[in-house]
Amino acid sequence: MALDMGVFCKSTLDGEVVEHCFSALFGLGTNADPSYLDWLMKAWGWTLAVAGLGLAIALVVGAVMGTLRTLPNTGRLSRVLVHLSTAWVELFRNIPVLVQVFLWYHVIPAFFVPLKALPSYWLVSIALGFFTSARIAEQVRAGIQSLPSGQRAAATALGLSTTQTYRYIILPMALRIVIPPLTSEGMNAVKNSSVAFAVSVPELTLFAMQAQEETSHGVEIYLAVTALYALSAFSVNRVMALIEKRSRIPGFITASSDASLAH
Amino acid sequence: MKKNKFQMIFAASVFIVGLQVPGVSQAASATEDKMKSTGAVTMGVRESSIPMSYTTGDSRFDGYHVEVCRMILNDIKTKLGMSTLRINYQPVTSQNRVPLVQNGTVDIECGTTTNNANRAKDVSFADTLYVEEVRIAVKANSGINSISQLAGKKVATTTGTTSVQLLRKHEKANNVNFDEVYGKDHADSFLLLESGRADAFVMDGSILAGNIANAKNPKDYKIVGEVLSTEPIAIMVRKDDPQFLADVNAAIAQIVANGKMPGLWNKWFLAPIPPKNIVVGLELSPATKNAWANLNNKPAEDYQQKK
Numbered sequence: 001m002a003l004d005m006g007v008f009c010k011s012t013l014d015g016e017v018v019e020h021c022f023s024a025l026f027g028l029g030t031n032a033d034p035s036y037l038d039w040l041m042k043a044w045g046w047t048l049a050v051a052g053l054g055l056a057i058a059l060v061v062g063a064v065m066g067t068l069r070t071l072p073n074t075g076r077l078s079r080v081l082v083h084l085s086t087a088w089v090e091l092f093r094n095i096p097v098l099v100q101v102f103l104w105y106h107v108i109p110a111f112f113v114p115l116k117a118l119p120s121y122w123l124v125s126i127a128l129g130f131f132t133s134a135r136i137a138e139q140v141r142a143g144i145q146s147l148p149s150g151q152r153a154a155a156t157a158l159g160l161s162t163t164q165t166y167r168y169i170i171l172p173m174a175l176r177i178v179i180p181p182l183t184s185e186g187m188n189a190v191k192n193s194s195v196a197f198a199v200s201v202p203e204l205t206l207f208a209m210q211a212q213e214e215t216s217h218g219v220e221i222y223l224a225v226t227a228l229y230a231l232s233a234f235s236v237n238r239v240m241a242l243i244e245k246r247s248r249i250p251g252f253i254t255a256s257s258d259a260s261l262a263h
Numbered sequence: 264m265k266k267n268k269f270q271m272i273f274a275a276s277v278f279i280v281g282l283q284v285p286g287v288s289q290a291a292s293a294t295e296d297k298m299k300s301t302g303a304v305t306m307g308v309r310e311s312s313i314p315m316s317y318t319t320g321d322s323r324f325d326g327y328h329v330e331v332c333r334m335i336l337n338d339i340k341t342k343l344g345m346s347t348l349r350i351n352y353q354p355v356t357s358q359n360r361v362p363l364v365q366n367g368t369v370d371i372e373c374g375t376t377t378n379n380a381n382r383a384k385d386v387s388f389a390d391t392l393y394v395e396e397v398r399i400a401v402k403a404n405s406g407i408n409s410i411s412q413l414a415g416k417k418v419a420t421t422t423g424t425t426s427v428q429l430l431r432k433h434e435k436a437n438n439v440n441f442d443e444v445y446g447k448d449h450a451d452s453f454l455l456l457e458s459g460r461a462d463a464f465v466m467d468g469s470i471l472a473g474n475i476a477n478a479k480n481p482k483d484y485k486i487v488g489e490v491l492s493t494e495p496i497a498i499m500v501r502k503d504d505p506q507f508l509a510d511v512n513a514a515i516a517q518i519v520a521n522g523k524m525p526g527l528w529n530k531w532f533l534a535p536i537p538p539k540n541i542v543v544g545l546e547l548s549p550a551t552k553n554a555w556a557n558l559n560n561k562p563a564e565d566y567q568q569k570k
Contacts, residue, residue, distance in 0.1 A: 012428070012431060013428075013431060013432050013435055014432075015381075033435070106454070106458065110458075116460075197422070197445075197447065198447050198451075200419075200443075200444040200446065200455070202443075202445070206422055206445060209358060209423050210422050210423060210427055210445075212358070213357060213358065213423045213424070213425075214381075214427075215381075216361070216381050216382065216384065216385060218362075
């Protein structure tokens with residue numbers, strides 16, 4: 001079938017072709033009606049914002065929880081922390097992400113009223129971040145446990161405290177090991193951000209559903225949205241590959257000469 | 264030799280015509296041929312567009328448009344000389360209803376589809392029997408009476424409906440700004456209003472009335488303000504089958520001529536309806552009355568110009 005990409009240059013108000021395809025966003029056109037391309041770009045911005053915020057939350061919380069799960073059994077506090085982090089992981093990875101989004105949007109604010117004042121994209125980012133954090137925590141734990149036990153023993157022999165052992169010996173190695181699976185999680189965060197449409201964040205999926213209804217050019221709209229999702233996820237991949245390359249320690253763990261082969 | 268050839272062509276053509284419409288002398292219709300060969304027809308219905316088209320549980324469907332469609336199909340069944348016609352119900356959504364009619368999955372869509380020029384490029388619409396007015400639902404104690412009071416307020420509407428574009432146009436024309444929130448379906452949008460995440464819900468009057476009637480406490484909500492837009496809601500059929508469309512319209516004309524419409528309106532909009540015996544309580548509007556009196560399938564664009 002013939003594709004009519006001209007649909008993106010049409011005004012979102014009356015369906016007429018606007019002066020510049022980017023008419024409102026950069027103030028190019030004298031006709032200030034936003035075009036579908038403007039709207040698409042705005043929607044992409046929302047997708048990136050939700051995914052970025054969610055990923056930031058996920059990386060911080062996931063690294064902390066994953067580390068806590070591997071604490072040696074040295075006392076009451078460490079046992080409590082291990083149980084707490086295990087409970088965290090099991091709670092958030094056993095509930096579908098869409099259900100978690102609804103929980104954060106509809107259910108939890110009913111109990112904690114201040115959360116109602118929070119914009120919906122924050123709530124979605126928290127939901128997405130916590131969901132992804134459970135997965136990242138498991139990968140961080142796997143990275144830590146993949147280190148030879150001699151590393152920890154050597155740190156203890158040097159007289160390092162538990163905190164120092166993690167800070168100077170274990171985490172610098174483990175976090176490098178888990179970069180390839182973290183790349184996948186970063187890409188997943190971009191793709192999973194599509195659930196945000198369900199709680200009225202005007203991101204790409206919501207744009208696709210609404211714009212295809214208004215223009216009856218569903219094929220073109222979905223193609224553009226697909227391309228932007230793929231582009232976003234692939235950019236995450238490239239950035240992570242760069243980080244992986246830069247943070248590599250010669251002679252250690254990253255045996256693969258080409259980082260991109262790992263994922 | 265030559266004569267034989269002509270005789271053969273003549274015989275063949277009589278044979279082909281005979282195959283296509285046995286016993287009935289009318290132009291061929293792909294939809295009606297399918298109905299005859301399979302003994303069944305597929306009606307597209309909505310899950311929760313009370314009272315136009317909705318499920319009453321156990322994959323049974325009912326509603327104002329569904330009942331009209333059953334009457335139409337009964338009429339066509341008689342016209343085709345069939346003794347029985349099985350009706351299969353296919354639930355459709357705002358997103359998939361046009362493609363499903365286009366690709367032939369659904370033979371006749373009896374939901375809440377706005378007849379507009381854009382969609383008329385892909386599908387055909389039967390004569391309008393219901394004219395929808397887009398209104399505003401608010402909480403009864405909110406003090407909001409007009410769209411002018413909604414500037415800067417949170418306004419809910421449903422993704423994939425014409426109301427989203429309508430709100431945008433209104434913002435631009437009156438230089439006001441709404442904080443739009445989008446529900447993924449009507450029930451979701453109403454939940455936004457109910458939970459206080461939105462101050463108003465802008466949608467088709469029948470949908471608002473249906474959701475309010477279904478609410479925990481219907482008295483807490485009211486429909487206010489001016490009519491934001493008038494849209495014909497019509498039964499949708501395939502585009503490349505003018506004969507079927509003509510038969511549907513003939514059946515509609517018959518139903519209207521028999522004076523069945525006021526009774527149908529009372530049954531679905533003013534009396535308790537299954538499954539929960541709620542009353543929608545939407546009075547017959549002059550626009551709908553006018554549509555019955557002058558049957559037509561003008562698109563929504565014609566209605567806007569009239570105002």
